[in-house]
Amino acid sequence: MAELVVFGLILGSIIALGAIGLSLTYGILRFANFSHGDLMTLGAYTAFLVVSNLGASGGRIGPLSFGWPMVLAFFAAMAVAGAVAMAADRLVYQRLRRRRISPIMLAIASLGVAIMVRSVIYMAWGGDFRFYTDALRPAMLLPLGIRLRPDEVFVFGMAAGLVLLVYLFLERTRMGKALRATADNPDLARISGIDTERMILWVWAIGGGLAAMAGVLLGIESQLRPEMGWSFLLPLFAAVLLGGIGNPYGALVGGLTIGVAQQVSTYFLLPTYKPAVAFAILILVLLFRPRGIFGSRYGY
């Protein structure tokens, strides 16, 4: 059981990374971005492209299963997914926004973007499972009978570090402050002299970058497949709604909660039911706390 909770925290840290970006875009742009999961997949496969081309040359870092090329892959993944997210905004979402149509239409458009991104991944890599490394990845035995691979410790640490960076960015920089102001009230932000369109681009870059990292870490933790991001969408939305839309700290807590709940559920249920567990929590949140645990400005 203790082991399942630890696994849950690791999975939860990945969910949290994805959910923070999703919550920010949801809060600022007011639409559910159904392509967020596929941005994760895109990040994971971009890293695969880098690692599979440079893989052997880099050796391995300490006890981890990957070497320095993976560090390069992190940046490549974030850059590609962030760029695709920004391009999608300029080519699609911004044009729809200007027409002042219902945000629902943007959500439908995001489904189209999601399918295009996933189709490209299928075209390039096919539907087979992929791994960043063929090497065996033995687990270490920790107290309380917990078995962990060094990679998993790294995944958790990396996710925690990134969340801290996002926190510092949002709280300590002028840009972060402007971003929070835009999320809070776009009209008020605009008359205070904040270039909200520029803020929106920043949100896409951050959201896309975090999604990409979530994808890479998920790939390190388990494996890569083209549907990995799409099937991650339910836990992501569950975490966002649990934490309150537009509330990145809520998304962090929500992500960890969903991760632990999903892993602990494997004690009673088939592991394949993990998405259904996230869904059950989502329904409970919608029924009893539709504004999330920490509240959200956006009502329901």
Added chain:
Amino acid sequence: MAIEGMLSFVVSFAVVATIYAIFSLGLNVHWGYTGLFNFGVAAFFSLGAYTAALVTLPKPTGVYAQYVDQIIGLNQPFLVGVIAAGVVAGLVALLIGLLTLRLREDYLAIATIGIAEAVRLVLDNEEWLANGANGLVGIRAPLGSLVAPAYYNYVYLAIAAAFLVAIYILLERGIRSPWGRVLRAVREDEAVAEASGKSVFRYKLQALVLGAAIMGIGGALYAHQVRVIAPSDFNPLFGTFIIWVMLIVGGSGNNRGAILGAFVVWGIWAGTEAVTGRILPAALESRAPFVRFFLIGLLLVLVLLLRPRGILGEEKQVSKLM
């Protein structure tokens, strides 16, 4: 001979497009008329297909019972299966609606994605229910004894078309009634509808159940057409996404648009198969469907950007009095 081959291709294309047109009409009740954001069409699609299969198949006996697990096998006629499919899909929609329709519209979208995923997971993992991942085989061909198997598609096209026409007439009458006008009012402005004394929640619930029942009937027709169903048939791409594209391309809020969209998009889907098969190297042939899915995704985005009303667009006047 060549003409006959061509004709049989056209007929098998039309059968599938007709069934998709029924899903598109169901989604039009949800999204086009009421503004309900159902992203889980696949749930009602698969519930309909499995219900029809379980109701019309006999319970496996003898050797088969060792290979096929199914909770029931009622061995009922085709029409009973179709009705049961509509009822089951409608009942599940009722349950979902009671839980989610009071919430914000985009929450329904997320909830319905979850329902579709949950239904697929249960069908995939619970062997005792409907044979798990292996699915069900040997689903009956209604009126199959009428003609030689080679010509059966003609018969089935007539059956599917009859359902499509019946549903179309029903919906056209519904949307031109006071009830239909309330649905559109709910879509345009819930507060105004509520202020006029209409229970927005009840109308939304009725629309959700009606649309889902139509999708269930479509699922039943699908099951009797392919006659072999498995949970993997009902993935989000074929089960939900392509139906949304059909409705948006044809023109949501317009029943004829919904039907037209189904034929146009399925035409593009089937038509590009020949093209991608030819231009791609053999090694990449298995990936060809994804080129086509990319195009369908692009089509959706382009229609939203360039012609958001779709090909036909919504009829502004649906009342004969005015």
